[in-house]
Amino acid sequence: MTDTDFELSRRSFLDRVLVATASAGMAAAAPWAVSAAGAAPSKTDRIRIGVIGTGDRGRTLIQNIAKTRNCMVAAICDNYAPHLEKARPYVGATTRTFADHRAMLDAGGLDAVVIATPLDRHARHSFDAFDAGLHVWCEKAMGRTIADCGAMVKRAQDSRKVLQIGHQRMFHPTYLNALRRTKAGEIGSITQIRASWHRNNSWRRPVPADATDRQINWRLYRDSSAGLMTELATHQLQVGNWFLDAVPTRVMGSGSLCFWKDGREVYDHVALIYEYAGGRKLIYTSLLNNARYGCEEQIQGSKGTIEPELGRIYQEIPAKVLALQRMQKDVARGHKRTVPIGGATWFPELPVTTPGESLGWGEYDETLLQFEGFGEAVRAGKPLPGLLAQAYNASVASLLGEQAMDRGTALTWPTSLVAI
Structure with missing residues (x-):
């Protein structure tokens, strides 16, 4: 695989890079990549996402979602009005805005939520989304405590919904x-x-x-x-x-x-x-x-x-062979060669x-790419394999x-x- 193979736009990522890396070893180490490689994201029937949290990170995620082929931002929510106002230029004029995430969930019209709120709120916001029948994409880390992280996984499993965490390097x-x-x-x-x-x-x-x-x-x-x-x-x-x-x-x-x-x-x-x-x-x-x-x-x-x-x-x-060591080996083998008197006897291990x-x-933007993978997981109704275990651990x-x-x-x- 050469540099030319990697001069990719996001449009060819799922089709070319993931297929190229889907060897037997890769299938075991990155099964989500192999799964995503077989998907064909559609420009129509996009996954409708509500974004909870429109601070700096939330606004970046909104911009990423807007560029995907299979997801769209249908609603935004933040309980701090200045953050909500800063997010408005990045969404459509008809995108609904809310000051309370429960009001957004109750309003319906969503397939999934993105959670970009402070860490200690991740568990509660994900629980509310699962209870509303929605899939969840959540910023890392998962939760403020190990117990919260486990509870998020268990709730996703019980509700049969996708829980994907924002580890874009995968x-x-x-x-x-x-x-x-x-x-x-x-x-x-x-x-x-x-x-x-x-x-x-x-x-x-x-x-x-x-x-x-x-x-x-x-x-x-x-x-x-x-x-x-x-x-x-x-x-x-x-x-x-x-x-x-x-x-x-x-x-x-x-x-x-x-x-x-x-x-x-x-x-x-x-x-x-x-x-x-x-x-x-x-x-x-x-x-x-x-x-x-x-x-x-x-x-x-x-x-x-x-x-x-x-x-x-x-x-x-x-490792470099020092002059005296080389001479010792030559003598042992019966070989003769010129030995420079000024040869180095020690090299600093820099x-x-x-x-x-x-x-x-x-x-390419790997954050955008992970949202295309999330969109396909939501469309299929099942998580990309192996992804959540990596994030949880x-x-x-x-x-x-x-x-x-x-x-x-x-x-x-x-x-x-x-x-x-």
């Missing part, structure tokens, strides 16, 4: 290609993944006169968010579980309010180690006062490294800077990591999780 062609090449053995056995999401900003937003700090800056308070763990880490923990084809056995970590001492309750600096069977590890860090390394994953195998966020694959380079090989990059991993940091001890993977 629809990203570059990540799918990276996974395909990993499953083909190109980087050997994976023993460690290093992931980071570093930013240099406070995360604090200005509070208008008609709002409260908890309303606008809900990500900074423990009752409504786990901060870096639920807002960022869930994405990369999902990637780690996906590429290691497992869930962690235990996690340990340290979190601190290290830089932004402004009254927030969530950590601004976290460092964790997730252990997997066979001694494999995912090492994760996230902080809010240095953006040098940004967002990345380094998937390290015995034969090479894949960095899907950067779209590159690197092969391991054989990072390898070879350019590697491209995994492919194209003009990523949310559990993020919340377990929060608990491990709070308690200052290693925690094992829960044994009483909901079966998916």
Whole structure:
């Protein structure tokens, strides 16, 4: 698969990329991709979606939905009027608007809802949608507690409705290609993944006169968010579980309010180690006062490294043979050669800077693509296989990591999780 194969628009994504990655190994690792590959989204009879939450993320999702071939925004809802007003330019003049999500659900005319509200409201909003007979697409993380996450899964199962969580990397062609090449053995056995999401900003937003700090800056308070763990880490923990084809056995970590001492309750600096069977590890860090390394994953195998966020694959380079070591081997073999007196006897083990090989990059928006997959799942009345389990395990991993940091001890993977 070359760069040319990946110069794709969203129009050809489902037909070309997913079919190309639907090998036996990929079918096991990304069954939702294989399922979506067989779909043929229609421009007619679009899935009617009501969006609950029209803040910054909600408005972005509205724009994504509007570009799909099989979904449309039929209603929007937010209990904060300025957010609702900002969303109006992105929807049609006849799109209904509501200040209460229950009023929107009661009004009918919807097939599904999109939930883009603060984390602690995800469970309640999804329950109300399921009770109204609707399918649900919900922003990650799933819920504020592990119990909430499990309850959301159970309610979706009992109502026989689709619950899809916004982990867009599972629809990203570059990540799918990276996974395909990993499953083909190109980087050997994976023993460690290093992931980071570093930013240099406070995360604090200005509070208008008609709002409260908890309303606008809900990500900074423990009752409504786990901060870096639920807002960022869930994405990369999902990637780690996906590429290691497992869930962690235990996690340990340290979190601190290290830089932004402004009254927030969530950590601004976290460092964790997730252990997997066979001694494999995912090492994760996230902080809010240095953006040098940004967002990345380094998937390290015995034969090479894949960095899907950067779209590159690197092969391991054989270690350099020192001059004295080479002479020793020559003597043992009875060979003679000139030995430079000034030859290096030690090389610093600096990072390898070879350019590697491209995994492919194209003009597509994976957030939009996941909505086309959601639309087909709603049309079929059944979820894309394997997708919810990945999201659930990523949310559990993020919340377990929060608990491990709070308690200052290693925690094992829960044994009483909901079966998916």
